[in-house]
Structures are given as C-alpha cells and as structure tokens.
Amino acid sequence: xxxxxxxxxxxxxxxxxxxIGVAVSLSLLFVAAPLAYIFVRAFSQGWQVYAANxxxxxxxxxxxxxxxxxxxxxxxxVAFGIAAAWAVxxxxxxGRGILVTMIEIPFSISPIIAGICYxxxxxxxxxxxxxxxxQDIQVMxxxxxxxxxxxxxxxxxxxxxVLPLMQAQGTEQxxxxxxxxxxxxxxxxxxxxxxxxxxxxxxxxLCTARAVGEFGGVSVVSGNIxxxxxxxxxxxxxxxxxxxxxxxxxxxxxxxLIALVALVVKAALEGKRG
Amino acid sequence: MTAATAxxxxxxxxxxxxxxxxxxxxxxxxxxxTLIVLIPVIALILKGVEMGPERFWRIVSSxxxxxxxxxxxxxxxxxxxxxAIYGLLMAWVLVRYDFWxxxxxxxxxDVPFALPTAVAGLSLTxxxxxxxxFGAVLHPLGxxxxxxxxxIAVAMAFTSVPxxxxxxxxxxxDMDPALxxxxxxxxxxxxxxxxxVVFPAILPAWLAGCTTAFARSLGEFGAxxxxxxxxxxxxxxxxxxAFIRLEEFDYNGAAAIALVLLGFAxxxxxxxxxxxxxxxxxxxxxx
Numbered sequence: 093x094x095x096x097x098x099x100x101x102x103x104x105x106x107x108x109x110x111x112i113g114v115a116v117s118l119s120l121l122f123v124a125a126p127l128a129y130i131f132v133r134a135f136s137q138g139w140q141v142y143a144a145n146x147x148x149x150x151x152x153x154x155x156x157x158x159x160x161x162x163x164x165x166x167x168x169x170v171a172f173g174i175a176a177a178w179a180v181x182x183x184x185x186x187g188r189g190i191l192v193t194m195i196e197i198p199f200s201i202s203p204i205i206a207g208i209c210y211x212x213x214x215x216x217x218x219x220x221x222x223x224x225x226x227q228d229i230q231v232m233x234x235x236x237x238x239x240x241x242x243x244x245x246x247x248x249x250x251x252x253x254v255l256p257l258m259q260a261q262g263t264e265q266x267x268x269x270x271x272x273x274x275x276x277x278x279x280x281x282x283x284x285x286x287x288x289x290x291x292x293x294x295x296x297x298l299c300t301a302r303a304v305g306e307f308g309g310v311s312v313v314s315g316n317i318x319x320x321x322x323x324x325x326x327x328x329x330x331x332x333x334x335x336x337x338x339x340x341x342x343x344x345x346x347x348x349l350i351a352l353v354a355l356v357v358k359a360a361l362e363g364k365r366g
Numbered sequence: 367m368t369a370a371t372a373x374x375x376x377x378x379x380x381x382x383x384x385x386x387x388x389x390x391x392x393x394x395x396x397x398x399x400t401l402i403v404l405i406p407v408i409a410l411i412l413k414g415v416e417m418g419p420e421r422f423w424r425i426v427s428s429x430x431x432x433x434x435x436x437x438x439x440x441x442x443x444x445x446x447x448x449x450a451i452y453g454l455l456m457a458w459v460l461v462r463y464d465f466w467x468x469x470x471x472x473x474x475x476d477v478p479f480a481l482p483t484a485v486a487g488l489s490l491t492x493x494x495x496x497x498x499x500f501g502a503v504l505h506p507l508g509x510x511x512x513x514x515x516x517x518i519a520v521a522m523a524f525t526s527v528p529x530x531x532x533x534x535x536x537x538x539x540d541m542d543p544a545l546x547x548x549x550x551x552x553x554x555x556x557x558x559x560x561x562x563v564v565f566p567a568i569l570p571a572w573l574a575g576c577t578t579a580f581a582r583s584l585g586e587f588g589a590x591x592x593x594x595x596x597x598x599x600x601x602x603x604x605x606x607x608a609f610i611r612l613e614e615f616d617y618n619g620a621a622a623i624a625l626v627l628l629g630f631a632x633x634x635x636x637x638x639x640x641x642x643x644x645x646x647x648x649x650x651x652x653x
Binding site for chain 2: 100101103104107108118122174200210219304308359
C-alpha cells in the first residue's frame with residue numbers, strides 16, 4: 093500500500109509540501125492579513141486614542157443602535173427559525189420544497205436590493221407611504237426600517253441550522269411523547285429543544301454576527317443621519333469618509349471582535365451540533 | 367400471481383398529523399415570510415410593472431448603467447476565477463493533508479463570512495492603499511489596486527472565499543479512496559488520477575460553489591464602496607448606481623437596476639440548485 097500511496101495525486105512529499113506552502117501563504121496574505129490589520133491600525137496611536145475613539149459619543153450611539161437592532165431581530169428570527177423548522181421537518185404537506193426555497197431566498201438577494209424593496213414599500217413615494225404618513229408613522233430613515241431590513245437579511249440563519257438537524261432526527265421521539273400524553277409545549281420543551289439546543293445557539297450566534305454587521309440594506313433605509321440612524325457599520329464608513337482612519341478602525345475593531353466570538357463559538361460547538 | 371391478489375386489502379396508510387402545532391408553526395412561518403420577504407420583493411416587482419418595459423429598457427440600457435453592469439460582471443468573473451482555484455486548493459489541502467495549524471487554517475476560511483463587509487472593505491482599502499502593507503509593495507511596481515477594477519475584484523473575492531471551499535470540502539471527504547488506488551494500480555500517473563478520477567467526482571460541487579460565489583460577488587456592496595472610488599464608467603458597480611439613483615430620489619432608476627440584479631440572483635440561485643441536485647446524485651454514485 094505504501095508503494096502506491098506515493099503515486100496517489102498530491103501524495104509525494106514534494107507535492108504535499110508545495111501545496112500546503114502555497115495554501116498557507118495565500119491564506120495568510122489574503123484572509124489573515126486583513127483581519128490582523130484592523131487591530132494593528134486601531135491601536136496604531138496607542139490605547140488612549142483607541143479608548144477615546146470608542147468612547148466618543150457618536151460611536152457609543154452607533155454601538156447602542158446596533159445593539160438595540162440585534163436585541164429585537166435575533167429573538168424574532170430564532171422564533172421564526174424554530175417555527176419554520178417545526179413545520180417543515182416534523183410534518184408532511186404539499187409545497188414543502190417551495191417553502192424551504194422561500195426561506196433561503198434572502199440569502200440570494202443582495203442586501204442593497206432588500207433595502208430598495210423596503211424603500212419602495214414604506215418610503216414616501218412607496219406603496220404604503222401615503223397611508224403611513226396619514227398615520228404619522230415613520231418607518232424609513234428611522235429605527236423600524238433598520239430593524240425590518242435586518243430581519244429580512246438575517247431571516248434564514250436560524251432556520252438553516254435547525255431545519256436539517258430536526259429533519260435528520262425524525263419524529264419518533266416526539267410521537268412517543270405525544271402517545272404518553274405530553275402536551276405540544278411539553279413535547280417541544282422536553283424532547284425537541286434538548287436535541288436542537290446547540291444548533292439553535294449556533295444559528296442565533298450567526299444571526300447576531302450578521303445582524304450587527306449588516307451594511308448595504310441598512311445603508312439604504314437609514315438615511316445616514318449622524319447620531320440618529322447611524323449603526324456601527326455605517327459609522328465605520330462615515331469615519332472613513334471623514335478621513336478619520338484610526339477612528340474607523342477602532343469602530344471596526346468592535347465589530348471584528350463580535351465576528352471572532354462567533355467563530356470561537358462555532359469551533360466550540362463543532363461536533364456538539366450533531 | 368394468485369398469492370399477491372389473495373393478500374387482504376389493507377386500509378390506505380395515511381400519515382396522520384400526530385404532532386401538534388402544525389397550524390401554528392406553518393401559519394407563523396408563512397405570515398413572517400409574507401410580511402418580511404414576499405411583500406417587499408413584490409413592491410419592487412410592482413414598481414417595475416408600473417414603469418413599463420419601455421422605460422425600464424431605457425434606464426438599464428443607458429450608457430452609465432451598461433458600464434456599471436459590465437464592471438460588475440467583469441470584476442465578479444475575476445473574483446470567481448480566483449476563488450475557483452484558491453477554494454479548490456484550500457479544500458484539497460484541508461481534506462488530504464495533516465499539518466500543524468490545520469484547524470486554525472480551516473477556521474480562517476469562515477472569517478470572510480463572519481466579518482462585516484464594511485469592515486472587510488475598510489481593511490482591504492487600507493492594506494492596498496499606497497501606505498498600507500500591500501500597497502507599499504504594489505504601488506512602486508505600478509500595480510494600483512485601490513480605486514481600480516482590480517480593487518473591486520479583490521473585495522468581491524475576499525467576501526466570497528468560503529463558498530467554493532465549503533462546497534468542495536465535504537465531497538472530497540466522502541470520496542472512496544479505492545477509486546484512486548484502483549487508478550494507480552492500473553498505472554495512472556498522479557496528475558492523470560487527479561484529472562480523470564478526483565476532478566470529475568468533485569466537478570458538480572465545485573461548479574455549484576463557483577456559481578454561489580459569483581452570485582454573491584454580483585450583489586456585494588459593503589466591501590466595494592470603500593475600495594472602488596466609485597467613478598462612473600470606471601469603478602461604479604451596479605449596486606452602487608442603484609444606491610446613487612435612490613439618493614437622487616430617482617426611484618424608477620433604482621428599481622430598474624435592482625430588478626436586473628434580482629433577475630441575475632434568481633437565475634443563479636436556480637443554476638446553483640440544479641448543480642447541487644446533480645452533485646448530490648453524483649455523490650451517491652462515487653461513494
């Protein structure tokens with residue numbers, strides 16, 4: 093076997109070393125460097141400047157706005173993800189395939205198109221514009237618009253993690269619980285939830301990371317009003333356009349930390365998700 | 367034959383809905399999808415219908431729009447070409463070899479998904495500008511990246527890195543090593559084994575990954591606005607032109623361009639789904 097093993101593609105010592113070398117150097121240059129550079133630049137003028145940049149009222153406001161958005165969006169999408177997975181994985185009905193495709197659609201639509209869709213619906217010239225104005229409800233260029241677009245963009249994240257797992261687990265355990273007289277809520281809480289908790293947590297973490305970093309869609313519907321509708325990613329752009337690179341990198345570093353937390357959670361849950 | 371007909375007729379087995387919550391969960395799902403996804407998308411389509419084909423065509427065939435589509439498609443093609451090769455290499459190295467730091471390298475492949483696109487754009491722009499780590503080397507060589515088509519391609523390539531890697535990886539992991547060993551036993555050289563045995567097995571998944579990477583590149587916005595410089599006819603991508611039209615309150619202009627991008631996205635989604643279907647059937651065969 094050892095004689096033939098070296099004749100398999102890429103199995104010779106030299107080929108292996110070359111390929112690993114190229115792969116590692118390309119990844120360091122193309123993926124690791126941009127990641128590292130964020131912190132290098134953010135701290136380029138020392139801790140004090142970094143702290144001052146983060147504690148700037150505008151930055152704090154952006155962090156606050158982004159946090160509020162995530163606090164509203166993530167639980168809603170967790171609930172949606174569970175409902176969608178329960179309906180599709182535990183029941184058979186015509187049109188299931190179409191429903192699954194529909195759940196995935198926001199992944200294929202560019203966030204900026206999502207933003208334009210929302211503007212055409214809720215904006216002043218939009219379909220619901222006149223009615224909203226009569227009711228004095230401001231959706232666009234305000235927090236509700238930001239939340240709605242973020243919901244659109246992050247809608248599939250939880251469902252996509254939970255659905256395949258629920259499908260693989262089948263319905264036997266739940267059926268047994270029902271036969272033993274458990275109520276619907278008891279079945280979910282005692283049987284289904286323990287089985288899907290890690291996938292659910294992972295989906296929620298991904299959803300949070302994506303919600304916090306959303307840029308294109310939010311940039312359309314927020315109107316970029318300084319100190320009012322500027323989320324953290326928009327604030328990064330604003331600082332960059334103001335030629336305040338170090339400030340932009342400081343704001344970006346907080347978003348990067350959230351992304352890194354998501355990656356660590358992913359690594360920790362690997363295998364546990366089943 | 368008589369034995370078969372002699373069997374007692376069983377009542378038709380019908381999957382009874384044993385589990386509760388069907389109406390509630392399906393109702394919630396449909397309501398949410400309708401409100402959050404369907405109605406907004408319909409609003410865009412209605413806008414297209416309202417403006418009519420003539421006006422739509424005039425907008426999307428205007429020189430500036432055509433230039434924007436060309437720039438977007440060219441840059442996305444370059445980015446996808448890069449990822450087709452880089453992603454294949456990464457999948458191969460991560461599946462076939464064991465080396466120090468492999469798990470970290472694997473985790474690194476998820477960075478472009480996890481990192482907000484605006485952050486990626488900011489960092490790439492600074493890296494490639496004249497006083498950044500890469501720009502300091504490339505600028506004296508006469509290879510400007512920032513504010514060029516190449517810069518747009520770099521941003522697109524970065525944000526779509528994981529697609530090819532993550533679609534090819536599982537297929538490569540599943541491949542039966544006996545196939546390659548058989549080819550070697552029959553006297554095939556390593557490169558022949560790769561092109562004749564390994565590559566055909568991963569081809570559908572690889573193409574599916576490339577399609578999604580291309581689709582993602584066409585719709586990318588956040589990373590590009592930083593690095594592109596956004597000059598009309600030079601470095602203005604379609605998504606940005608739509609955005610500019612909105613800022614000018616030209617909602618028809620924005621909607622027409624958005625509809626074209628939506629059309630691209632849906633066609634590519636269909637292609638990628640077909641490829642993935644092919645891939646899953648193919649996978650059964652080579653396992």
